[in-house]
Amino acid sequence: xxxxxxxxxxxxxxxxxxxxxxxxxxxxxxxxxxxxxxxxxxxxxxxxxxxxxxxxxxxxxxxxxxxxxxxxxxxxxxxxxxxxxxxxxxxxxxxxxxxxxxxxxxxxxxxxxx
Numbered sequence: 001x002x003x004x005x006x007x008x009x010x011x012x013x014x015x016x017x018x019x020x021x022x023x024x025x026x027x028x029x030x031x032x033x034x035x036x037x038x039x040x041x042x043x044x045x046x047x048x049x050x051x052x053x054x055x056x057x058x059x060x061x062x063x064x065x066x067x068x069x070x071x072x073x074x075x076x077x078x079x080x081x082x083x084x085x086x087x088x089x090x091x092x093x094x095x096x097x098x099x100x101x102x103x104x105x106x107x108x109x110x111x112x113x114x
Contacts, residue, residue: 022095
C-alpha cells in the first residue's frame with residue numbers, strides 16, 4: 001500500500017518562506033511524476049507544481065519564480081520550497097504521486113498571515 005506523508009506546513013508572515021516535504025512509502029517502483037496541489041477554502045483543488053523522475057518541472061503561473069519543486073528519487077521524497085509567500089497562497093497543500101492510478105497525501109495546512 002503506497003502512502004504519502006507530508007510535513008512542513010504552518011503559519012508564516014507575508015514574504016516569508018516554508019519548505020514542504022512528502023515521503024512515499026510502500027513501493028519499490030519508480031514514481032513517474034510527483035507533485036503538489038492545493039485547495040483554498042471555497043475553491044477547487046489546483047495544481048501547484050509537478051516534477052518527473054527525470055527532473056522536468058511544471059508550475060502554475062501564480063507561483064512561477066517563487067516556488068521550486070525538487071525530488072530525491074532514491075528516497076522517494078518530493079519537496080516544495082516556497083518563497084515570497086502571499087496571503088493568496090493560504091491553502092491545504094496535498095502531495096501527489098502518479099502511481100497505481102494516483103495517490104494523495106493527507107494534506108498540510110499553509111497559512112500566510114500577518
